[in-house]
Amino acid sequence: EDQVTQSPEALRLQEGESSSLNCSYTVSGLRGLFWYRQDPGKGPEFLFTLYSAGEEKEKERLKATLTKKESFLHITAPKPEDSATYLCAVQAGGNYQLIWGAGTKLIIKP
């Protein structure tokens, strides 16, 4: 069964304290892995798509990487406005739907 697991469930950091969020997946035939950010009361906001192992993408303080089993979202020198839930999702096989993890709630304290 295709599965996506995110860890940790919650992460509290001080402003400027870099860290990483993990997304592990077990799917047949990965076609793409997506990272989204979700603020309370809003829909998920697209961040990155990764297609193959070894690929990396960056946006401001965020960098996403992909291996054959997991993806990391690295946050460098975070600011309070980076506080949100970060969701990972995969598209695999012949399916069009996304399979989602439960998310990591990130809190950045000033």
Add this chain to the structure above:
Amino acid sequence: GAGVSQTPSNKVTEKGKYVELRCDPISGHTALYWYRQSLGQGPEFLIYFQGTGAADDSGLPNDRFFAVRPEGSVSTLKIQRTERGDSAVYLCASSLLSGGPYEQYFGPGTRLTVT
């Protein structure tokens, strides 16, 4: 440009009633998806439209749930005989092309509460 919009933003209904949730995708996006999200969980796939037709409705939990997209743009998710377990945030997303993997852009969601 305008993003995905959903109406209403909140809906409170009594158990057993019928509800309709509307999604207006980004103009020109051919693919449209419905998800529902419970507190502390990731979105759960319900149905995917490619143009006017439902290409994959395998996520609809039972026959009380139905969705349409008659002109290939706006979509309506319909829930009959609502149950308290249907309470969740219903999210709509659209993407420029079908198939993929293409990023999906989400609306703000409709929070449904069944009392």
